[in-house]
Every structure is written in structure tokens, then in C-alpha cells.
Amino acid sequence: MRFANIVKAAALPAIALWLAGCASTGGQSTSDVETTPEVVTEEVVIETTPVLDPAVQAVIDSGDVQASPEQVEQLLADKTYHFGFDSSKLKESDYKALDVQAAYLNSPEGRGKNIIIQGHTDERGTRTYNLALGERRANAVKSYLVAKGVSPSRIEVISFGFEKPLDPAHNAEAWAKNRRAHIVIN
Template sequence: MTLNKIFKNTLILISACLLLSACATQKTVTTDGSQMQGDVYTGTDTVKELAPGVPDRVFFATNESILTTASRETLRKQAEYLRKNSSMNIVLEGHADERGTREYNLALGERRANAAKDYLMTYGISASRISVISYGKERPVDSGSNTLAWSKNRRSVTVKAN
């Protein structure tokens, strides 16, 4: 009973905070909708560029490693850039959100990074140029515990290795 109550209160607090922060930053976001499609992050908040116009990361749905249309578009741009810079090697860093056990999430991060690797390879990028590392839920980019934060954390980030 008390646990339930605490849970409800916390929920109210969290949603209040979300509303407040939304007002403070003058965003017109009333839900997470404009930055998420389904539960895949589509915003640009944490995204960096590998090169001008080439986003460095792709995002995933909960417990999934399937690439969305937008992710495939990002990876096509990355492949094009890597073909032009043929001496460049990359590391794909796979991540999961915090809602999973540590060991399973390590495996899930590895699976996500490999999904990105496989797609880059279909555009002619040699496997020898790509290494993969999974951080599981150990390196979130957003420390929050809400659907938007989790969606930013489910990612595979392409990092230059040399």
C-alpha cells in the first residue's frame, strides 16, 4: 500500500518536473512525441557529427536491434563518408538503456553495434575497418529515468578509431 503510494507520488513528481523543464526551455513539446517515433529516439539532442551532415549514431526500440528507416539513412551517410576516407577505421559502441539486467544488456549492446556493422558492410565497408564494443547500460548519455532519456541511451555510436 505505502509502496504504491510512494510510486504514485514519485510519478506525479516526475511528470511535474517534466512539465516544468519543458516550460523552462521554451519547448512546445507537450509529450515526447515530436522527439520519438514509437519508442525510438528521432531527435538531435545528443547526436554529434562524424563529418558535416553525417550523424554519428543510430537509435533503437526497447529490447530491439532492428534498424529503423532513419537509422539506415544515417548509416548510408556514414558508409559514403567512410568510402571517401578509406584509411579511416571506426569503433561501433553499442549501448542499452538501464531497464535490463547488466549482463543481458552487454549482449544487447553488442547485438546493436553489430546490426550497424552489418549494414555498413552491405555498403562495401570492410569488416577489418570496423571494431565493435558493447557498454551495455554502463555509459548512458542521458542520466534520466524516463522514456525520453531511455530512448537516447539505446544507441550505437560510430567513433573514429584513428
């Protein structure tokens, strides 16, 4: 019996070590555990230059206007210029926008384009008076563009007077919106 006790005493620590080893590898021997190599990835940043609308690029390339591409895009898109009551005088705030239009029309991109400048008034005044005032407003825009180098043969002027209001309301806010000249590029 003594021999059996010695075998048990020696076997118990061996079994305990074996179980402890199995617990650390999830029940698998270390030779069965797959290892994956560590993968290192690098983030590649590619800088791209945004592609600009050809009209915007043409204005920027002209060097005639100092503005960001976003400003040029906005000024090219807004082709309406407002006037004071009974006035055909351009506002100071319109000059930069008209400079952008002129730079575009003088660029290779815009050189083949013709434009129509439509003059509009509010509803106050006679039809005859408003047609003449709308024409003066359109001619004010034309004169500015011609002074900036746009050929007058490419510019047509038309007056609608009060016939095509932007805002049909009968108040000061609507009247201010309707006193305008608008460029249409063909």
C-alpha cells in the same frame, strides 16, 4: 548735382547685378569654384564556390548519396543511431545517414580510417543481458556498413550496455536516448 544723380542711378543696378552674381557662387567668382569630375563606380560581384569539408566533398563526389552538402554534413556529424526497446533492428530513418557514413568510409578521404561502433542500452535489464543487447545493436550497424562495402576488418564493435548513459534520468525519455549505437571514427 544732376550728374551725381545719373551716376548713382546707373551704379545701383550694376551693384545689384554684381551682388546677385556673388550670391549664386557663395561669394566666389565662378572662376574660383573647383569642380570635381563625376566618378562612376561599378559594383563587381565575384561568385565563389563555398569550400566544403573534405569529408562532405568525398561523399558528394562518390555519387552514392543524393543529398545537399548541408544534409551530407549533418548526416556525417550525427553518428548516433537509436533503437526501440529490447531491439537491435535499425530504423528506416537511419539508412540514409548510414549510407552517408559508408560513402565517406569508402571514399579516398575515409578509406584509411578505422571505426569503433559502441553499443548502448538503457538501465533496465541485467548487466549481462544489456551487454549482449548493446553488442547486437553495434553489430546491426556494422552489418549495414559491410553490406555497403566497408571492409569488416576496419570495424571494431564494443558494447557498454547501460554503463555510459547519455541521459542519467530514470524515465522513458532518457531510456530512449540511451538505446543507441554510436560510431567513432579513428
